[in-house]
Amino acid sequence: MESTRHGSNSSLVRGFTRRAAGGLLAGAAASAAFAGQSAPRQRKILVAGGHPDDPETSCGGTILRYVDAGFESVVLYLTRGEAGIEGVSHQEAARIRTAEAEKACKLMKARPIFAGQIDGSSEITNARYAEMRAILEKEAPDLIFTHWPLDTHRDHRHCANLVLDAWLSLGRRQPLFYYEVATGSQTQVFRPTDYVDITATVERKHEACFVHVSQKIRETYERHHGPMERFRGIEARCGSAEAFIRHVQGPDALLI
Numbered sequence: 389m390e391s392t393r394h395g396s397n398s399s400l401v402r403g404f405t406r407r408a409a410g411g412l413l414a415g416a417a418a419s420a421a422f423a424g425q426s427a428p429r430q431r432k433i434l435v436a437g438g439h440p441d442d443p444e445t446s447c448g449g450t451i452l453r454y455v456d457a458g459f460e461s462v463v464l465y466l467t468r469g470e471a472g473i474e475g476v477s478h479q480e481a482a483r484i485r486t487a488e489a490e491k492a493c494k495l496m497k498a499r500p501i502f503a504g505q506i507d508g509s510s511e512i513t514n515a516r517y518a519e520m521r522a523i524l525e526k527e528a529p530d531l532i533f534t535h536w537p538l539d540t541h542r543d544h545r546h547c548a549n550l551v552l553d554a555w556l557s558l559g560r561r562q563p564l565f566y567y568e569v570a571t572g573s574q575t576q577v578f579r580p581t582d583y584v585d586i587t588a589t590v591e592r593k594h595e596a597c598f599v600h601v602s603q604k605i606r607e608t609y610e611r612h613h614g615p616m617e618r619f620r621g622i623e624a625r626c627g628s629a630e631a632f633i634r635h636v637q638g639p640d641a642l643l644i
C-alpha cells in the first residue's frame with residue numbers, strides 16, 4: 389500500500405502524489421530525471437528525537453522504507469539519554485545508551501548524530517536555537533521528521549520547538565512531519581494526516597528498537613508501540629503503519 393493522507397480532498401491527494409514522485413522519491417523516476425547529467429545527490433531524510441529510542445520506536449519502519457528506496461538517513465538525538473537508567477551515573481548511562489543508539493542506527497543503515505544536550509535538562513535558549521539551525525543547515529535534508537510538540541516529556545517538546553525554529557528560520561525548505569511517541573502516555577491530541585505502511589519493514593524496525601535493552605524496551609513496546617502501530621495499520625488499512633502530521637506551511641509531499 390502507498391502512503392495515504394486522511395482528511396484531504398482526493399483530487400488534491402493525487403496532485404500531491406505526482407509532485408512528490410518528481411520531487412522526493414528516489415529510485416527509477418528520480419534517476420531517469422538526471423540521465424545524462426552528473427550523478428544526482430543522494431536524497432536525505434533527517435529524524436530528530438529527544439532520546440535514543442524515540443526515532444526508532446516512532447518512525448523506524450519509515451526510516452527503513454526510505455533507506456530501502458535509496459535515501460540517506462540521519463538520526464539526530466538531542467541527548468544521549470543521560471537520565472534514563474535508574475541508579476546509574478549520567479556519564480555511564482550516556483555511554484550505554486549511545487552504544488545502543490549506534491547499534492540501532494547500524495541496523496537501520498542510518499547515521500546517528502548527537503546534539504549535545506542533556507536528558508531531562510534540555511534547554512531552549514538562543515544558543516540552542518542557533519545550534520539546531522547550524523545542524524539542519526549543514527545536513528540540508530530533503531525531509532524532516534520530529535516530535536509532535538504536545539507531549540508530556542519536556543525534552544520531546546524542546547526537540548520539536550528547536551527543529552521548528554530552525555526550519556522556520558531556514559525558510560521552510562523541505563516538508564516537515566511530526567511523529568508520535570507512545571500516543572496516550574506521552575504524545576497528546578495527535579490527529580494524523582499521513583500514514584506510512586511499514587508492514588514490509590516492521591520486523592527490522594523491531595530489531596532496531598529492541599537493542600535498547602537498558603530501557604526494558606520490549607515491555608514498553610508491548611504496552612504502547614506495538615498496539616499503536618497495529619492501530620495505525622487498521623486506520624490505514626494495512627498490516628502495520630506509522631502516523632504523522634504534516635506541517636501545512638511547508639512544501640508538500642506524500643510520504644513514501
Ligand SMILES: [Zn+2]
Pocket residue numbers: 438439442541544
Ligand atoms: Zn524520549
